[in-house]
Amino acid sequence: MRRIWAALTTTAITAAALTGCGLGSSESKNSDSVASAAATGEVKGKVSIQTWALKPKFTDYMQGILDGFKKKYPGVEVEWLDQPGEGYSDKVLSQAASGGLPDVVNLPPDFAFPLAKKDVLLDVLKADPKLADEYVAGGVEAYRYTGLNGTFGYPWYLNTDVNYWNSELLTKNGLDPKKLPASLDDLIAQSRAMKEKSGGQTYLMSRKPGLGDLYNAGVKLMSDDGKSFTFNTPEAAALLDKYRDAFKEGLLPKDVLTNTYVGNSKLFNAGTAAWTTGGGNFITSLATDNPTIAPKMVSSPTMGVPPLYVQGLAIPKNTKNPAAAVALARWVTSPENQAAFSHLTSVFPSTKASANDPFFSKSDGTNAGDAKVVAFDSLAKAKLIQPVQVDDAMSTIINQQIALAISGDASSKQALDSAVEQCNKLLKG
Structure with a gap:
């Protein structure tokens, strides 16, 4: 996962580049109507999700999550796309410029920002009002940007120093x-x-x-x-x-x-x-x-x-299946599915309910166990410090x-x- 965390510091897609590719806010749908459709629509049909450099190491994990989602919503067909670590920002830029972003997209806050600035992303808090109460405050704040109104991503997995x-x-x-x-x-x-x-x-x-x-x-x-x-x-x-x-x-x-x-x-x-x-x-x-x-x-x-390092899931406003997109983002970032991921690697979940999981909140008595608890406890007050x-x-x-x-x-x-x-x-x- 070191590759993914290192990528958080890479240059974000610039708004100027997006404009140069012909992508403007006028091409985006009304956020209120998409949010309403997400909140009231039936979870069925085709929905796609794009992750960043999770294959092949975490293929079984992700496939298990998606199988669980399809079991919960039998009328859903899920397409999983995974992009390599190198050139991910350019890939997202190309997808956004062509209007071809998947329904759910793995984006760290700095990658999501220029898309939010160009009115490409859904304000997920409008579609899912419980989000702010159920996820760690710093993770939610990471997808709120100065000068913009809205929350433009679900925090997924986290880390801190x-x-x-x-x-x-x-x-x-x-x-x-x-x-x-x-x-x-x-x-x-x-x-x-x-x-x-x-x-x-x-x-x-x-x-x-x-x-x-x-x-x-x-x-x-x-x-x-x-x-x-x-x-x-x-x-x-x-x-x-x-x-x-x-x-x-x-x-x-x-x-x-x-x-x-x-x-x-x-x-x-x-x-x-x-x-x-x-x-x-x-x-x-x-x-x-x-x-x-x-x-x-x-x-x-x-x-x-404490500094907060965040990966999250964003939803483009032009999604053709907002109800399934929100449900899928919520499912992937659920306490249970995040905990399972955190047990496999060196990250921490972004949900407040995870504080009750002794795997994160209690040390096994080793110095490594002590450090894990220090890190997890720090997430409650950690923030995305660098603009x-x-x-x-x-x-x-x-x-x-x-x-x-x-x-x-x-x-x-x-x-x-x-x-x-x-x-x-x-x-x-």
Whole structure:
């Protein structure tokens, strides 16, 4: 599933590209009429669903779900399409431009956004008013976009980040694994203690900040209408100043701002860094790569609001079978079917009812089990922090300007002003 989660950060389909392909809101049906048909229509006839890179590993699982759906609704015929991981956004763009999207489409929020913006997707909350009450709040919010009215997808499977610490390195360098940092100031203070004890050979801090760190510092990343970035604030500059001072003090690796930086998870794996972040199954995966470190790991919730990684199911407004489409999306994302999927892989369900499942809410007593519970508990307050408008080009600009600020080659305010100016030009372009 790593391929799918990595894909969440790829460039979304642009609204400009959709317009260039001749797809406009005038071609879409009235949302109220489609929602009414979905709510009152009989579940029968042909309906199609498109997933993203689930074959062949999860073929049996998906086929079982669809067989169950057909058993529940004997008058339904389901066509399952699965697209490969590479080029999925281009495939969706092509389908949308030709009006050929399947009735139910697997879309992460950043892929769904430009389609919602062009009035291609159904406001599923109108068709299924119980949605907001039965799914995790952050998952529902992920399909609500600034400047648009509506909820444009069912959250499906989720993940979030957890803090991981090397307890042996902490203890060796005079730190207490039972008193883990809970704020940036704590992290800096303990990083300083680790540097002094280890002689600069081991790091606690091993990455530069990003938009998520600014968000958790109380910085508003975008305007309410979603038309401009706003993260060049005094609070944002103050946070970058803290990182700049920590970098100057040698509390972060020297190459953390360069292209040679390998990433803090690799530094953690190598035993050079004592802190990293990862999904709820990170200990299990690391046990394969470095079985000596895995038993020494302890977990804690992320500092601030946990980031939410979301996959979901959207429904195009031009579906010819809205009642069956909504019923199918609801069926695939039901607590039982999501739980079965989560037992097979390293993701978490998006339904509130899943909180009662001991598989997620109770640890088996291992450090991996503890981390899974930390991750699952975090989902109740996790949010899609990075705006869906941020594409690869914008991410590159933001990372470059943050690096300039931390290195001292530009003031924090200058760097943030430049990043916002450049990103706003791309946003309007």
